[in-house]
Amino acid sequence: MLNDSYLIKTMKYLRLNLQEWFAGAAVWRVLFASICAGILPGTIVAQAEKRPNILWIVANDIGNELGCYGNKLIHTPNLDRLAGKGVAYRNMITAGAVCSPSRSAFITGMHAVSINCHNQFPNKKTKLPDGITPLPLLMKAGGYYVANTGGVAMKGPYYTGYNFEHDPAALYDGFDWSGRKEGQPFFAQVHLKLSHRPFERDPERPINPDKVVVPPYYPNHPMARQDWAMYLETVQLLDKQVGAILQRLKDNGLEDNTVVFFFGDHGHPHIRGKQFLYDGGVNAPLIVAGPGIRKSGVSDRLVSNTDLAAATLSLAGLRVPAFMQGRDFLQENSVPNTYVFSSRDRCDETLDRIRMVRTREFKLIRNYFPERPYTQFNAYKKTSYPVLTLMQVLKKRGELTPVQAHFMADTRPEYELYDLRKDPFETKNLAGDPSYAKQLNTLKQVLENWLAETDKGPYPESAEEVSFARAKMQKMYDDQLTAAGLPKEVTDEQYLAYWEAVFRRFFPVKEH
Numbered sequence: 001m002l003n004d005s006y007l008i009k010t011m012k013y014l015r016l017n018l019q020e021w022f023a024g025a026a027v028w029r030v031l032f033a034s035i036c037a038g039i040l041p042g043t044i045v046a047q048a049e050k051r052p053n054i055l056w057i058v059a060n061d062i063g064n065e066l067g068c069y070g071n072k073l074i075h076t077p078n079l080d081r082l083a084g085k086g087v088a089y090r091n092m093i094t095a096g097a098v099c100s101p102s103r104s105a106f107i108t109g110m111h112a113v114s115i116n117c118h119n120q121f122p123n124k125k126t127k128l129p130d131g132i133t134p135l136p137l138l139m140k141a142g143g144y145y146v147a148n149t150g151g152v153a154m155k156g157p158y159y160t161g162y163n164f165e166h167d168p169a170a171l172y173d174g175f176d177w178s179g180r181k182e183g184q185p186f187f188a189q190v191h192l193k194l195s196h197r198p199f200e201r202d203p204e205r206p207i208n209p210d211k212v213v214v215p216p217y218y219p220n221h222p223m224a225r226q227d228w229a230m231y232l233e234t235v236q237l238l239d240k241q242v243g244a245i246l247q248r249l250k251d252n253g254l255e256d257n258t259v260v261f262f263f264g265d266h267g268h269p270h271i272r273g274k275q276f277l278y279d280g281g282v283n284a285p286l287i288v289a290g291p292g293i294r295k296s297g298v299s300d301r302l303v304s305n306t307d308l309a310a311a312t313l314s315l316a317g318l319r320v321p322a323f324m325q326g327r328d329f330l331q332e333n334s335v336p337n338t339y340v341f342s343s344r345d346r347c348d349e350t351l352d353r354i355r356m357v358r359t360r361e362f363k364l365i366r367n368y369f370p371e372r373p374y375t376q377f378n379a380y381k382k383t384s385y386p387v388l389t390l391m392q393v394l395k396k397r398g399e400l401t402p403v404q405a406h407f408m409a410d411t412r413p414e415y416e417l418y419d420l421r422k423d424p425f426e427t428k429n430l431a432g433d434p435s436y437a438k439q440l441n442t443l444k445q446v447l448e449n450w451l452a453e454t455d456k457g458p459y460p461e462s463a464e465e466v467s468f469a470r471a472k473m474q475k476m477y478d479d480q481l482t483a484a485g486l487p488k489e490v491t492d493e494q495y496l497a498y499w500e501a502v503f504r505r506f507f508p509v510k511e512h
Contacts, residue, residue, distance in 0.1 A: 051317050052291050053177065053258040054144075055249065056189040056308075057242055060099065060196040063268030064090065064285050065232060069298065073212065074232045075205050078243035079287060082262060086289025087296045092303045093340045093358055094266045097274060097281035098347050102266045102305060104163045107134050109309030109324035112343065113457045117163035119346040122461075123468040125165045132323055134162075135309040136171045139187045142318040145180030147188040148172040152241040154248075159191035177254070187312065190245055194238035197269050197384045199230035201506060207232050209507065215280070215425050216403050217272055219394055224387050226503050231268065259290030259315055261308065271381060271388045272407055275347045276374070277356040277365050278426045282342045293330065302337040302360055303329050325454065341450050346461055349473035350378040353459070357447040363426065364443035365416040373410050379477035383484075386499035392492045403427045417443070 067076045068083035069090065095111050096102035096118070104117035108128070112118040116126040128134070136146045148168065150159030154176035158168035173179060177186040194200070209225040212232075218224050242262065249255050264284030267273045273280030286303060289295075292315070306326035313320050314328040328334050344354040353368035375381075381388055394400050395408045406427075415431040417440050430436040481490060484498055 051185045052315055053185050053254055054187045054312055054315055055177075055245075055258050055260045056187075056312075057245060057260065057262045058189060058191045059238055059262070059264045059285075060191070060193050061266065061269040061274055062195050062235060062238070062264035062284060063273065063280060064283060065235060065268065066285055068287070069285065071232075073207055075236050076239040078239050078246060079262060079285075082242070082246065082260060082289050083287045083298070085295060086260075086287065086293045088298045089286040089288075089303050090298055090300050091360060092263060092284055092286035092305065093279075093342055094264070094282045094284050094305045095342055097266050097277055097342065097344045099265050100161050100163045101343070101345070103161045106265075106305045106308045107136070107160075107162060108132060108164075109135065109306050109320075109326040111306060111325055111341065111454055112163065113345075113455045114325065115164065116457045118343055118457045119163070119461050119465065120348060121469075122163055122465055124465065125163055128164045133321070134166070134171060135312065136187070138313060138318065138321070139316060140173070142313075142316055143184065144316060145177065145184050145186040146171070146173050147176050147179070147186060148191075149175040149189070150191045150193070152190070152192065152244050154190060154245075159189075177252075185316070187316070192238055192241050194241065195231060195234040195269065199227075199234040200237055201230060202233035202236045205233070205236055215272075216401075217407055217425060217427060218270070218387060219391065219400065219404055221390060221394075223390050223499065223503055226507050227387055228270075230506065231270070257291060259288065259293060261312075262287040263305065263308065265305075269385075271375070271385045271391070275344060275350075275378070275381070277342050277344055277354050279363075279420075279424070281344075282356070288330065294332075300360060301329065302340055302358070304337060304340040307337075339446055339450075341447075341454070343455070345457075345459075346466070346469065348378055348380050349466075349470040350376050351461075351466065352376065355447060355451065355455070357443050357450065358420075359443075361419065361421055362439050362443060363416075363418045363420055364431075364440070364447060365418075366447060367412050367414055367416070370412050370414045372412070374407050374412055379473040379480075382495075383477060383480040386502070389492055389495045389499060393496050396492070415440070415444070 065071045065074060066079050067074055068080040068088045094102045095105035098120050100120050101112035101118050104112045104115065108115060110132065115128055115132060139146050148158050148160070149156055156175040158172060160166065160168050177188045180186050207229040209222065209229040212225040212228045214220060214224050214228050249258055263286040267279065267281040267283055270280060272278060275281060304326060307329050308326065310320045310324050310326045310328045311330045314331065320328060338359060340358050342356045344352060346352065355366045357364050375388065391400065391404065391408055395405060400408065413429060413431060416429045417431040417436060418426040419430060431440055478488065481488060486494060486498060
């Protein structure tokens with residue numbers, strides 16, 4: 001039990017007088033949740049100036065296509081410099097392959113399938129289970145000023161995207177760290193929409209599409225290379241935004257006492273990436289640098305984005321609550337993950353269910369709807385990903401390689417097993433190879449055990465939610481076709497002609 005003197009110190013630390021204390025129902029809830037989570041005793045009264053500030057810079061839709069990970073075409077000096085001061089994790093795997101389930105995971109330290117947050121952007125958001133407290137409230141209870149913003153200007157609005165009920169103004173104190181009290185440490189999140197589609201060109205450092213080598217599951221076609229070049233250029237623009245944020249940190253005299261996390265909410269925005277559990281969809285960059293972070297270059301350690309909350313609490317000197325499924329990966333003596341897991345459920349209007357377990361060497365994917373194609377209709381993908389239409393047309397023409405045609409097939413296997421050391425692009429399914437039977441059976445059992453323990457979300461989703469999503473996305477699709485000047489019954493060939501015209505504007509043919 002906490003004695004009276006301890007409570008008095010706690011109230012003084014939170015700078016609440018007695019009148020405010022009894023009137024502040026929100027503070028009571030946070031404090032009570034913190035005590036239940038086991039983070040309060042011996043931590044909340046720590047001297048603020050002895051604890052680091054913590055800054056999360058979160059990018060939308062980005063893979064490991066950065067200079068610090070070995071990409072030679074891209075120019076990302078700010079992120080490369082940040083990585084040079086700390087560590088860049090090569091194997092950070094997100095709990096979801098699309099934004100809102102993944103964001104629900106990293107802000108709670110729990111897999112979205114455990115807290116009914118696994119379907120993208122539900123109309124009726126879930127209430128978090130009793131005893132589950134999001135990271136911002138835990139940091140608040142620990143004495144931190146907690147900020148959140150969308151955009152490099154850090155002037156708002158709040159950027160959350162969580163699939164559970166929440167009031168951003170109750171979760172966060174403000175938009176940036178300038179609102180904190182003197183001597184108070186901050187936990188700030190800056191969310192950057194780049195490199196989400198639509199892509200933008202970087203006029204200062206254009207990338208020649210002819211030098212782009214696309215993954216083997218995409219056609220080596222001018223449009224595919226142009227699309228990938230624009231993605232890389234958009235990441236370059238993102239790097240400039242990161243540089244501006246880090247410069248402000250330095251200008252404010254905060255650089256030496258701030259631990260910076262840069263990470264993606266999931267993998268890159270390409271048709272076999274985002275929404276799928278291949279590494280293209282769930283392997284996002286993670287760079288951590290600052291006081292107490294040993295400079296160690298690129299690490300192959302296996303990290304889940306559910307681990308980010310636990311690591312942040314530990315840096316702040318706060319205890320990691322028992323409900324969190326993630327673990328602190330920054331401590332020297334922390335035990336590395338042997339396995340990490342990821343899930344995909346409804347994305348927009350498209351119903352699917354996929355689960356994955358990954359080690360550093362192998363990955364097992366289970367498809368719960370093997371009778372369905374990978375490329376079920378998805379209005380967002382169809383209207384925003386030109387290579388999807390390109391591949392649909394090339395499939396009709398018989399011009400795809402077997403590796404490319406596999407992703408465009410009408411069905412898929414129930415299980416997919418990949419040897420990531422020999423096959424980093426995940427193109428050779430070994431689930432039926434007898435020489436890999438041991439790895440297959442081991443990972444099947446690991447995945448089944450994890451599902452039984454963790455996969456608690458209601459399934460199937462309610463018909464009302466599915467109907468809402470379908471109506472919403474149908475309107476979006478119709479509006480996009482109208483804006484593009486395309487007929488409602490557009491053919492793939494008509495859509496491809498539209499995209500070809502778009503790319504001619506971005507990459508005009510030079511006259512000789």
